[in-house]
Amino acid sequence: MSLYGIKKAVxxxxxxxxxxxxxxxxxxxxxxxxxxxxxxxxxxxxxDAARRSDDRIGAGRRDEIGHLEGIxxxxxxNIATDGVRTTCASRMLDGYVPPYDATVVxxxxxxxxxxLGKLNMDEFSMGSSNFFSAFGPCRNPWDLSRTPGGSSGGxxxxxxxxxxxxxxxxxxxxxxxxPASFCGVVGLRPTYGRVSRFGLIAFASSLDQIGPVxxxxxxxxxxxxAVAGYDPRDxxxxxxxxxxxxxxxGENPAGLRIGLPREYLDGGCDPEVAGAVxxxxxxxxxxxxxxxxxSLPHHKHCVATYYLLASAEASTNLARYDGVRFGFRAPKTAxxxxxxxxxxxxxxxxxxxxxxxxxxxxxxxxxxxxWYLKAQKVRTLIAREFAAAFRSxxxxxxxxxPAAAWRLADRTDDPLAMYLSDACTVPxxxxxxxxxxxxxxxxxxxxxxxxxxxxxxxxxxxxxxxAFAYEQTARWNMTPPSLGHSTTKxxx
Amino acid sequence: xxYEAVIGLEIHAQxxxxxxxxxxxxxxxxxxxxxxxxxVCLGLPGALPVLNRRAxxxxxxxxxxxxxxxxxxxxxxxxxxxxxxxxxGYQITQxxxxxxxxxxxxxxxxxxxxxxxxxxxxxEEDAGRTVRGPxxxxxxxxxxxxxxxxxxxxxxxxxxxxxxxxxxxKALRQILMYLEVCNGNMEEGSLRCEANVSVRPLGSxxxxxRTEIKNLNSFRFVERxxxxxxxxxxxxxxxxxxxxxxxxxxDENADSVRPTRPKEEAHDYRxxxxxxxxxxxxxxxxxxxxxxxxxxxPRARRxxxxxxxxxxxxxxxxxxxERPLADYFEDCVKLWLDPHAVAGWVMTDLLGGLGRDxxxxxxxxVTPNNLVSLLKLIHKGEISHAMAREIFAEMYxxxxxxxxxxxxxGLAQVSDAAELRxxxxxxxxxxxxxxxxxxxxxxxxIDFFMGELMKATMGRANPAVALEIIKRxxxx
Ligand SMILES: [Zn+2]
Numbered sequence: 001m002s003l004y005g006i007k008k009a010v011x012x013x014x015x016x017x018x019x020x021x022x023x024x025x026x027x028x029x030x031x032x033x034x035x036x037x038x039x040x041x042x043x044x045x046x047x048d049a050a051r052r053s054d055d056r057i058g059a060g061r062r063d064e065i066g067h068l069e070g071i072x073x074x075x076x077x078n079i080a081t082d083g084v085r086t087t088c089a090s091r092m093l094d095g096y097v098p099p100y101d102a103t104v105v106x107x108x109x110x111x112x113x114x115x116l117g118k119l120n121m122d123e124f125s126m127g128s129s130n131f132f133s134a135f136g137p138c139r140n141p142w143d144l145s146r147t148p149g150g151s152s153g154g155x156x157x158x159x160x161x162x163x164x165x166x167x168x169x170x171x172x173x174x175x176x177x178x179p180a181s182f183c184g185v186v187g188l189r190p191t192y193g194r195v196s197r198f199g200l201i202a203f204a205s206s207l208d209q210i211g212p213v214x215x216x217x218x219x220x221x222x223x224x225x226a227v228a229g230y231d232p233r234d235x236x237x238x239x240x241x242x243x244x245x246x247x248x249x250g251e252n253p254a255g256l257r258i259g260l261p262r263e264y265l266d267g268g269c270d271p272e273v274a275g276a277v278x279x280x281x282x283x284x285x286x287x288x289x290x291x292x293x294x295s296l297p298h299h300k301h302c303v304a305t306y307y308l309l310a311s312a313e314a315s316t317n318l319a320r321y322d323g324v325r326f327g328f329r330a331p332k333t334a335x336x337x338x339x340x341x342x343x344x345x346x347x348x349x350x351x352x353x354x355x356x357x358x359x360x361x362x363x364x365x366x367x368x369x370x371w372y373l374k375a376q377k378v379r380t381l382i383a384r385e386f387a388a389a390f391r392s393x394x395x396x397x398x399x400x401x402p403a404a405a406w407r408l409a410d411r412t413d414d415p416l417a418m419y420l421s422d423a424c425t426v427p428x429x430x431x432x433x434x435x436x437x438x439x440x441x442x443x444x445x446x447x448x449x450x451x452x453x454x455x456x457x458x459x460x461x462x463x464x465x466x467a468f469a470y471e472q473t474a475r476w477n478m479t480p481p482s483l484g485h486s487t488t489k490x491x492x
Numbered sequence: 493x494x495y496e497a498v499i500g501l502e503i504h505a506q507x508x509x510x511x512x513x514x515x516x517x518x519x520x521x522x523x524x525x526x527x528x529x530x531x532v533c534l535g536l537p538g539a540l541p542v543l544n545r546r547a548x549x550x551x552x553x554x555x556x557x558x559x560x561x562x563x564x565x566x567x568x569x570x571x572x573x574x575x576x577x578x579x580x581g582y583q584i585t586q587x588x589x590x591x592x593x594x595x596x597x598x599x600x601x602x603x604x605x606x607x608x609x610x611x612x613x614x615x616e617e618d619a620g621r622t623v624r625g626p627x628x629x630x631x632x633x634x635x636x637x638x639x640x641x642x643x644x645x646x647x648x649x650x651x652x653x654x655x656x657x658x659x660x661x662k663a664l665r666q667i668l669m670y671l672e673v674c675n676g677n678m679e680e681g682s683l684r685c686e687a688n689v690s691v692r693p694l695g696s697x698x699x700x701x702r703t704e705i706k707n708l709n710s711f712r713f714v715e716r717x718x719x720x721x722x723x724x725x726x727x728x729x730x731x732x733x734x735x736x737x738x739x740x741x742x743d744e745n746a747d748s749v750r751p752t753r754p755k756e757e758a759h760d761y762r763x764x765x766x767x768x769x770x771x772x773x774x775x776x777x778x779x780x781x782x783x784x785x786x787x788x789x790p791r792a793r794r795x796x797x798x799x800x801x802x803x804x805x806x807x808x809x810x811x812x813x814e815r816p817l818a819d820y821f822e823d824c825v826k827l828w829l830d831p832h833a834v835a836g837w838v839m840t841d842l843l844g845g846l847g848r849d850x851x852x853x854x855x856x857x858v859t860p861n862n863l864v865s866l867l868k869l870i871h872k873g874e875i876s877h878a879m880a881r882e883i884f885a886e887m888y889x890x891x892x893x894x895x896x897x898x899x900x901x902g903l904a905q906v907s908d909a910a911e912l913r914x915x916x917x918x919x920x921x922x923x924x925x926x927x928x929x930x931x932x933x934x935x936x937x938i939d940f941f942m943g944e945l946m947k948a949t950m951g952r953a954n955p956a957v958a959l960e961i962i963k964r965x966x967x968x
Contacts, residue, residue, distance in 0.1 A: 078538075080536075099536070100531050100536075102538060198539070199538040200538055202537075205767035205768050233540060233542060234540050234768075235540065235769050236768065313764065313767055315762075316762070316764055318581075319574070320579065322581055324576045324579075325535070325633075326537075336574070336575070360762065363572075363763070364762060368762070
C-alpha cells in the first residue's frame with residue numbers, strides 16, 4: 001500500500017495507526033536482517049506515537065489531525081533525532097544521541113508521522129553504494145547481492161522492501177536520486193534552500209539537501225509538503241512560498257518543453273540505460289510535451305568540480321569529530337595531537353579519510369587558488385549553463401545513473417569509477433536545482449532503471465507534474481521479486 | 493646604530509551583545525562552566541549558525557566611529573585548526589571580505605595627535621576556555637565563552653614605540669566603551685591585544701621579519717612585552733644574528749617574552765567560505781542609520797567641555813575619560829549651572845570614593861540630583877565647606893540627599909543671631925582674661941573667640957554671622 005493509501009485507510013479508520021505501525025515493524029523484523037536498511041528501530045516510540053495518532057483520529061477533531069497522521073516513516077541516520085542515536089553509519093558516532101530534533105523531524109512529528117527508526121547509509125554520506133557503512137552494508141531488495149545505491153541506500157531499500165511507507169534521505173551529489181533509481185522507487189532532491197538543513201549532519205553544506213524517498217511520485221509530493229519551508233535556524237533556507245505539491249500533480253503536462261542533453265547519453269552510459277531513457281522521453285512526446293536536444297558543454301567538468309568542492313567542505317565539516325565533546329575518543333593518549341590523530345584514524349572509515357585528505361589538500365596553501373577557487377568558478381559556470389538551458393526548456397531529462405545497481409563489493413577499490421557513476425546527478429546538485437528519479441524500466445537482469453528530471457530552482461511543481469504524468473502513463477510494476485530468494489546471491 | 497620599532501596591533505574586542513554570535517545562548521561572563529551552551533555553540537553535529545544582527549550593528553558602530561569604510565557586502569569564512577576549546581574544528585570569521593577597511597585610531601602623543609591607520613575590522617566568534625584541571629593529566633573545558641561575538645581590529649604596522657602602542661590601545665578602548673559595544677575589561681579578556689613587532693635601522697623603510705606577541709592583557713603588559721621584545725631583536729641584530737618570524741608569549745610572572753612551543757605555530761588555516769551563512773549584505777541606509785545613532789566621541793566631548801564649560805584641558809580629560817562619568821557631569825551641570833563647582837566635587841570627592849571602592853560610575857550611590865542638592869546648600873551658605881564634605885561622605889554611604897542628612901544629623905549651619913549671641917555671651921563671660929587682652933588692643937584675640945564658638949556649636953556656626961556678633965560683643 002502506498003503512503004497515500006495508508007493515509008486514506010487510517011483516516012477512514014479502515015485500519016488503525018497501531019496496526020499500520022505494527023505491520024511495518026513486523027516486516028522490518030522479517031527482512032532487515034538480510035537487507036540491513038535499518039540501523040536503529042524505535043519500536044516502542046513508534047507504537048506510542050501510533051497510539052496517540054489513533055487517539056487524535058478517534059477524537060475526530062480535524063485541526064488536530066496532521067497531514068501525515070499515523071504514517072510510518074523512517075529517516076536516514078544523518079538526521080538528528082532527540083533521544084534516538086544518530087550515527088551517520090560511522091564508528092565515530094556509534095552511540096551518539098543528539099539532544100535535539102532536526103527541523104524536519106519536528107515537522108514530521110508535528111504532522112503526526114510515526115517514526116520507525118534510522119536508516120543505513122554510506123559513512124557520513126560519502127559513497128554511492130552503501131558499502132561504506134561502519135555497521136555493514138545495506139542490500140538491494142531487487143537483488144541482495146547488489147548495492148542499493150548510496151549514500152541513502154537505507155532510505156531507498158527500506159521503501160522498496162516496504163519496510164517504511166516513506167523515508168527521508170539526503171542528497172549531496174545524487175545520494176537520494178541514485179539509490180531511488182537502483183531500488184526502483186521515487187526520490188526527490190529539492191532545490192537547495194527548500195528544506196531546512198538544521199539537524200542534518202553535514203557532509204558538504206553548500207550541496208546537502210534533505211529529500212523524500214517514496215514508492216511513487218504522489219507519496220513523494222506528500223512528504224515534501226510536510227517538510228518544505230523556510231527555517232529561521234537555517235540561514236541558507238529560503239523564504240520562497242511553499243506551494244501545495246499534491247495539488248500540482250493533476251495538471252496536464254502537455255506543452256512542457258523537455259530538454260535532453262546530448263552529453264548525458266554519450267559514451268559512459270550503459271546502452272540498456274540509454275535505451276530506457278530514450279523510450280521514456282518518447283513517452284513524454286506522446287503526452288504532448290516538446291522534446292528537444294540541448295547541450296551542456298561543461299558537463300565533463302561536473303564530477304571533478306563536485307568532488308573538489310564537496311571534499312573541501314567535508315574536510316572542515318568533519319573537523320568537529322575530535323573526540324573532545326562527543327563521539328569516539330581513542331583511549332590512553334599522551335597529548336591533544338595524539339588524541340585527535342588516533343581518534344580520527346581509528347573511527348573514520350577509508351572513504352571518509354580519503355575525502356578528508358582530498359579536501360584538506362584542496363584547501364591547503366598553494367593549492368587553494370588552483371583547485372578550490374577554480375572549482376568554485378566552474379560551479380558558477382555550470383549554474384549559468386543550466387540557467388541558459390532553462391530559458392528554452394522547462395525540464396532536463398536524463399538517466400539518474402549511467403548504469404543500474406552493481407554488485408556490492410564492486411568499485412570499492414576503484415573510487416574513481418564510483419565517482420564517475422555520479423556524473424548525471426552532480427550537475428543539478430552543483431546548480432542547486434530540484435531533481436527527481438522515477439523508475440523507467442528494467443535491465444535484462446531485472447534491475448530497475450531511473451529517469452531523472454531536473455527543473456528550475458524552486459519549481460518542484462513542474463518536476464512532480466511531469467514525473468507523475470509519466471508514472472501514470474508508463475505504469476511500471478515496481479514490486480520487487482519475492483525477497484530473500486535472490487537467484488544471484490551465490491554469485492557474490 | 494640606532495633602531496626603530498615597527499609595531500602593528502590586533503585587538504579582539506568582545507561585543508557586549510545579550511546573546512552569542514550564532515545562537516541564542518547568553519553571552520555572559522562568570523557563569524558556572526558549560527551552563528551557557530547549546531548544540532550550536534558546542535558544535536554538535538547538524539547544528540547551524542544564525543548571525544546575530546545586533547553584533548553586526550555593534551561592529552558597524554565601531555567601524556563608523558573609527559572612520560572605516562563599511563562594506564555593503566562582506567562574507568564569513570571558516571578558519572581551520574584543532575584545539576580542544578574550538579568546538580567545530582574551525583572558527584567562523586571574516587577573511588577574504590571583512591566588514592570594514594581603512595580608518596584610523598586618533599592617538600594623543602606628547603608631540604601631537606597621530607592617527608594610527610586601521611587595516612581592517614571583521615566579526616568573528618570566540619573560542620571556549622581551556623582550564624588545567626586539579627588532576628595533572630586532565631584538562632577541563634568551559635564552552636560558555638564559545639561563540640561570543642568579537643570584533644577584530646587590525647592596525648597597519650605603523651606604530652613606532654611601545655608608548656604609542658599603549659596610547660593607541662587606550663584611545664581605542666575609550667572609543668569602544670563610549671560606543672557601548674565593548675566593556676573594555678582587559679582582565680576578563682573582553683579586550684585582548686596581540687602585537688606584531690619588528691625593528692629596523694632608524695630611517696630605513698625595509699620590512700624585517702616580525703614576531704607576534706600574545707597574552708598582552710593589560711596596558712602594562714603591552715608596554716613591558718614590547719619593550720623586552722624590541723630590546724631582544726636589537727640585541728640579536730647587533731650581534732649579527734637574524735630574527736625568525738614566530739609567535740611569542742608574554743609571561744607576566746617571569747616578566748619575559750618567550751616563544752610558544754614550535755608545534756603550535758606552523759598553521760595553514762585553510763580558509764574556506766562558510767557555506768552555512770549567506771554573505772552579509774548591508775544597505776547604504778542601514779549603514780547610515782547606525783552611523784546616525786553614534787554618540788559624541790571622547791575627543792569631541794573633551795574639546796566641548798573645554799569650550800562650553802571653560803574647563804582646563806586636564807579637567808576635561810578626566811571628566812570625559814568614561815562616557816558615564818561625562819554623562820554624570822553634564823547631568824549635574826544641567827541642574828546646577830556652575831561647571832567649576834560640579835567639576836571640583838566630581839573629580840575629588842566622587843572619583844575618590846569610586847576609585848577607593850572600585851565602583852563604576854554607573855552604580856555611583858550619589859545621584860546628580862543629590863550632588864546638586866549639596867551644592868545648593870553650600871551656595872545658600874547653610875553649610876560650611878568642611879560640613880559639606882562630611883555630608884557628601886554620608887550621601888555616598890547612604891544614598892540620601894543633602895537636606896535629609898543635614899536634617900537628620902542636625903548639621904544645619906546656625907545663622908540665627910539670637911542663638912549665636914547667647915553662646916558668644918557665655919564664652920566672653922567665661923574668659924575674662926582674653927577679653928582684657930582685646931581691650932588692651934590685641935585684635936587677634938578675636939580668632940580665639942571664634943574657635944571657642946565653633947567648638948561650642950560643633951562647627952555649625954555661620955562664620956560671617958558669628959564674626960559680626962563677636963566683634964559687636966567685644967566692642968561693648
Ligand atoms: Zn549556544
